[in-house]
Amino acid sequence: MTLYGILFYLISAAVIAATAMAITRKNLVHAVVYLIISFFGTAMLFYLFGAPLLAALEVIIYAGAIMVLFLFVVMMLRAESSHESVFPPIQWLPAAFFCLIYVLVATAMSVRTPGMNVPLKMLTASPRQFAVYVFEYHWFSIEVVSILLLLALIGALNLGAGKDAGSDGEPTDYNTDPAGEPPAAAGSGQPGRRSNRHGVEDEK
């Protein structure tokens, strides 16, 4: 086994362990931080597979932007100590059993398929090659994805604008706080959170 093989198994073990820790945490902040570790490991895997640009994008977008968005929501809504009702084991044990069967079958299938046991070559697609390829063959998809991002921006702004003023007896100052979007939320502060907490508790 070469050095790169050892690196692959080390990183994979770290990624799987961090993800398993993340999905079993009660505290949501801990879960998000473990998942950041997992995404860093995934970025290293991408680099090992010869995609340095994607490794950088994984760190920037996944571990940076998306997880920070999760942290914002978890911290702003005080979700970290929520009393979560768990399924009884009689409900989730059969599901876990079927999942285990599928993982075992897929493992056997992918290992036993001919042509799968040839070790991968070391190749690297430089960012320049990758960008030239993307904009030569997939430029239309890039345009479609940019429209999708614009639609997501509009939709998130529309949802976070808080148009349900007065319908639930909420304080009016809370409605100036678009909690769905981190830039606006970081700028505006949360003057009305404490009163909103009480309003929510009364409603419940």
Next chain:
Amino acid sequence: MIVPFSNVLVVAGILFALGVFCTVARRNLIMIVLGIEIMLNAASIVFVGAALHLDSLDGQTFVLFILAVAATEVSVGLAIIVYAFRRTGSFDPANFNLLR
């Protein structure tokens, strides 16, 4: 020479199964969205590994699109979660039965 492609598939399959478990078994909306992220991440690993296996850059291109779709899904999903939390004051999906 790294490792056989089957090992990449196995690692990504385990990650995907963890994501499915997180999505199905947790009763917290934020953890459900996190599980979807884990599944998208596992799919990205398979795409990059397959790009190396097949010696084609198409796999890496699709990971670019997966990144964009994941960012979209998270922003809209978290906005919906915040909206639902304002309406019900809870993260438990069992409490979102206002329409009933």
